[in-house]
Amino acid sequence: MDLVDKVAIVTGGAMGIGFATCEALAAQGAAIVIADLKGAAAAAEKLRARGYKAAHADIDVSVEDDSHRMAEATLKAFGRIDILVNNAAIYSALSLKPFEQLTVTDWRKMLDVNVIGQFLCCKAVLPTFKKQGSGRIINISSGVAFKGNPGMLHYVASKGAIVSMTRTLATELGEHGVLVNSVAPGFTLSDGVHQNPELAKTVSGFSVRNRALKRDMVPADVVGAVTFFAGPHAAFITGQTLVVDGGAYYH
Known part of the structure; x- marks a missing residue:
C-alpha cells in the first residue's frame, strides 16, 4: 500500500494497459481518475465496486480544454x-x-494524440504539481522507438518523441520536485489489439520469436514498472525509460 493518500490520473484508462494500470495503482492505495474518450465511467464503476476510490473524466487528450477539465475534475473529486x-x-x-x-x-492524427496529447496533459497538471512541490509523470512510450519497426513510421516516430520529451521534462521540472519517467512496453495483447486481428496476427508471432521470454505479453506485464515509478522506491529516479518487453530489446 505504498500509494495510500495519493491521487493518480490514468489517460486511456478505460481498457487494456490503461485499466490494468488503474487496477494496480488502486491496489497500492491510490485514488484513481480514469480519463478516456469512451468507457471511463463504466471503468471507474468497476473499481468502485471492488472498494477502490475512483472517478472519471470523459476527455479527448488532444483537446486542450479537455485536459484542463481532467485536472479540474480530479481536484474536485479528490483535492x-x-x-x-x-x-x-x-x-x-x-x-x-x-x-x-x-x-x-495520418501523421497529424497520430502526433495530435500520441505526442501533443501527452504534452497537454502534463501542462494541465503542472500548476498543481508546482503548488504541492511534488508529482510523478509516467509516460507510456514503446519498444518500437528503439527498434524502428517497419510499417508504422508515424507511430514509431511518435513514441520516440515521448522518450525525448520525458528527458527534457525531467530536466525542466526537477526543481519543482516533479519526477518524469517513461515505460516502453513491447507488443502487448491488450483489448484493443484483440479487436484488430490483422495487427495481432502480423506482429504477435514475430514479437514472441524475438524475446528472451517466449510468450505473449499482456497488460499485467506492464504495470509493475508503472507502479514502481509512481512509488517511494523511485524517489531519486527521473528522466529514464524502462523497456518492458520480455527481453526483445536491451536498453
Missing part, C-alpha cells in the same frame, strides 16, 4: 493530483503500410 500516467495513444487501430503510403492526415 490533489500526485501521479499522471500518460497512456492514451493511437495504436490498436493501425493498419501497417509502407511509409510512402502514409498521408499528412
